[in-house]
Amino acid sequence: xxxxxxxxxxxxxxxxxxxxxxxxxxxxxxxxxxxxxxxxxxxxxxxxxxxxxxxxxxxxxxxxxxxxxxxxxxxxxxxxxxxxxxxxxxxxxxxxxxxxxxxxxxxxxxxxxxxxxxxxxxxxxxxxxxxxxxxxxxxxxxxxxxxxx
Amino acid sequence: xxxxxxxxxxxxxxxxxxxxxxxxxxxxxxxxxxxxxxxxxxxxxxxxxxxxxxxxxxxxxxxxxxxxxxxxxxxxxxxxxxxxxxxxxxxxxxxxxxxxxxxxxxxxxxxxxxxxxxxxxxxxxxxxxxxxxxxxxxxxxxxxxxxxxxxxxxxxxxxxxxxxxxxxxxxxxxxxxxxxxxxxxxxxxxxxxxxxxxxxxxxxxxxxxxxxxxxxxxxxxxxxxxxxxxxxxxxxxxxxxxxxxxxxxxxxxxxxxxxxxxxxxxxxxxxxxxxxxxxxxxxxxxxxxxxxxxxxxxxxxxxxxxxxxxxxxxxxxxxxxxxxxxxxxxxxxxxxxxxxxxxxxxxxxxxxxxxxxxxxxxxxxxxxxxxxxxxxxxxxxxxxxxxxxxxxxxxxxxxxxxxxxxxxxxxxxxxxxxxxxxxxxxxxxxxxxx
Numbered sequence: 001x002x003x004x005x006x007x008x009x010x011x012x013x014x015x016x017x018x019x020x021x022x023x024x025x026x027x028x029x030x031x032x033x034x035x036x037x038x039x040x041x042x043x044x045x046x047x048x049x050x051x052x053x054x055x056x057x058x059x060x061x062x063x064x065x066x067x068x069x070x071x072x073x074x075x076x077x078x079x080x081x082x083x084x085x086x087x088x089x090x091x092x093x094x095x096x097x098x099x100x101x102x103x104x105x106x107x108x109x110x111x112x113x114x115x116x117x118x119x120x121x122x123x124x125x126x127x128x129x130x131x132x133x134x135x136x137x138x139x140x141x142x143x144x145x146x147x148x149x
Numbered sequence: 150x151x152x153x154x155x156x157x158x159x160x161x162x163x164x165x166x167x168x169x170x171x172x173x174x175x176x177x178x179x180x181x182x183x184x185x186x187x188x189x190x191x192x193x194x195x196x197x198x199x200x201x202x203x204x205x206x207x208x209x210x211x212x213x214x215x216x217x218x219x220x221x222x223x224x225x226x227x228x229x230x231x232x233x234x235x236x237x238x239x240x241x242x243x244x245x246x247x248x249x250x251x252x253x254x255x256x257x258x259x260x261x262x263x264x265x266x267x268x269x270x271x272x273x274x275x276x277x278x279x280x281x282x283x284x285x286x287x288x289x290x291x292x293x294x295x296x297x298x299x300x301x302x303x304x305x306x307x308x309x310x311x312x313x314x315x316x317x318x319x320x321x322x323x324x325x326x327x328x329x330x331x332x333x334x335x336x337x338x339x340x341x342x343x344x345x346x347x348x349x350x351x352x353x354x355x356x357x358x359x360x361x362x363x364x365x366x367x368x369x370x371x372x373x374x375x376x377x378x379x380x381x382x383x384x385x386x387x388x389x390x391x392x393x394x395x396x397x398x399x400x401x402x403x404x405x406x407x408x409x410x411x412x413x414x415x416x417x418x419x420x421x422x423x424x425x426x427x428x429x430x431x432x433x434x435x436x437x438x439x440x441x442x443x444x445x446x447x448x449x450x451x452x453x454x455x456x457x458x459x460x461x462x463x464x465x466x467x468x469x470x471x472x473x474x475x476x477x478x479x480x481x482x483x484x485x486x487x488x489x490x491x492x493x494x495x496x497x498x499x500x501x502x503x504x505x506x507x508x509x510x511x512x513x514x515x516x517x518x519x520x521x522x523x524x525x526x527x528x529x530x531x532x533x534x535x536x537x538x539x540x541x542x543x544x545x546x547x548x549x550x551x552x553x554x555x556x557x558x559x560x561x562x563x564x565x566x567x568x569x570x571x572x573x574x575x576x577x578x579x580x581x582x583x
Contacts, residue, residue, distance in 0.1 A: 001368060009368055012416065016376050019408040023380070026404045027390075028397040089328040090394065094460045096527070103459050107396040127527060129461035132399070133266045133334040136198055142461065142529055 448475020
């Protein structure tokens with residue numbers, strides 16, 4: 001081995017260590033500010049989802065094979081607490097990066113309510129999807145959040 | 150059975166797997182064709198998803214694993230005479246063939262239900278699971294044999310065994326009452342990610358084999374395979390520190406690919422570029438250089454696309470189609486330049502052989518790039534018709550590029566299967582001389 005080989009190999013080792021550190025430090029880190037709790041009464045959650053309006057601070061979204069319900073309509077610049085829950089099996093809520101500047105991806109355990117702070121500044125339509133395989137029609141499980149002025 | 154015959158058997162199994170995948174792709178098209186679909190002996194509505202499972206498992210899992218068998222056997226010959234008898238050969242090949250038959254039965258006899266989960270799609274039927282066990286066990290035996298070489302291929306074999314351990318740990322940890330889609334997804338999630346380390350290691354092994362010299366100098370080769378091994382080795386431990394159904398478990402494996410694969414891939418690619426640009430080699434001809442350049446380019450393009458993933462748009466398939474395409478090109482030239490001559494078959498150099506690589510390579514690049522551009526504009530993956538939301542000319546052009554590229558790549562893939570199987574069939578038997 002020549003002298004420059006030692007230098008290059010040392011650099012490779014440093015980069016590998018850095019990546020290893022990044023991997024280890026990412027372990028167990030959940031999405032920022034997301035909290036969760038078990039749902040004791042599902043019909044209450046369902047009622048909240050069916051009777052909400054864009055003026056409410058708390059908004060509700062239900063995941064089930066293979067749809068999101070209801071289609072959310074929000075006001076641009078308003079702060080919300082998004083309550084998401086799965087009615088049947090594991091799903092994952094994914095909101096595209098364009099909505100808040102950072103993509104949101106939360107794994108949903110059945111009958112557990114996940115509370116996600118949400119504020120979208122720009123009006124428009126933002127795609128939401130399921131990123132956890134949930135059955136043969138998993139890829140059709142898409143919807144959107146409509147944000148108006 | 151000699152090692153040479155075992156190598157031939159793995160070759161037939163791997164290329165045959167692509168042929169079976171092609172037949173099922175044709176059946177899938179027929180099952181969606183009005184009037185023709187009614188002539189099929191199966192209920193076409195349920196056959197579509199089952200046929201899709203068989204197509205994916207043969208074109209991806211069986212093809213890759215059987216090629217691993219060929220790579221390992223060929224490597225073993227370097228340490229032992231090619232006429233060395235192997236008791237393990239017939240057992241592992243027999244198990245793999247039995248596994249492949251079991252993998253097809255549920256689709257052909259309309260048994261169970263299909264799941265298109267990540268990495269190893271399944272059919273919820275005991276025969277299919279038995280097929281997977283036979284297949285994975287077969288390659289586990291071959292991998293155990295490879296360990297004694299204590300070289301780069303042994304590293305690859307060890308990573309494969311780690312993937313198998315992850316499958317077993319997941320199976321042990323999963324609650325039996327879990328819904329089938331979640332069960333199958335989690336069963337293959339961890340091990341499936343580790344298999345991507347195996348695929349990367351295999352690509353580096355075939356690149357090295359094709360150039361017929363030590364592509365990566367000693368310490369750098371150990372760096373490449375050592376990094377792959379250390380990162381993959383963390384896989385099983387995650388089951389001890391996190392609930393298998395938790396977000397921590399799920400996200401760790403995604404991060405494992407992000408942090409574990411780029412560095413070994415970059416090092417190996419730099420050495421291949423150095424070889425292609427600067428080194429004179431008696432074996433380096435135009436076809437080999439073309440195939441290696443295309444493999445290098447397609448694979449790294451896929452890696453680059455992987456840096457821009459976000460959720461559920463077509464950037465995700467763009468990433469993995471390009472990566473898999475790059476690996477496939479490496480496998481193709483490995484068969485044509487190394488394995489076929491080794492088993493006594495000499496591919497005919499000519500226009501069609503060269504065209505096959507250009508078709509497959511450029512087709513995959515166009516296909517993946519079209520998907521990537523469409524994904525940047527938010528086109529959702531795995532959708533058709535109005536669900537794609539192709540509401541502007543950029544999206545339409547991107548998806549058009551994807552479609553045309555896909556067709557060209559299919560032509561390249563079909564040419565590979567037809568030509569290679571034709572040469573193998575005409576090549577005749579390998580007689581046991583030892």
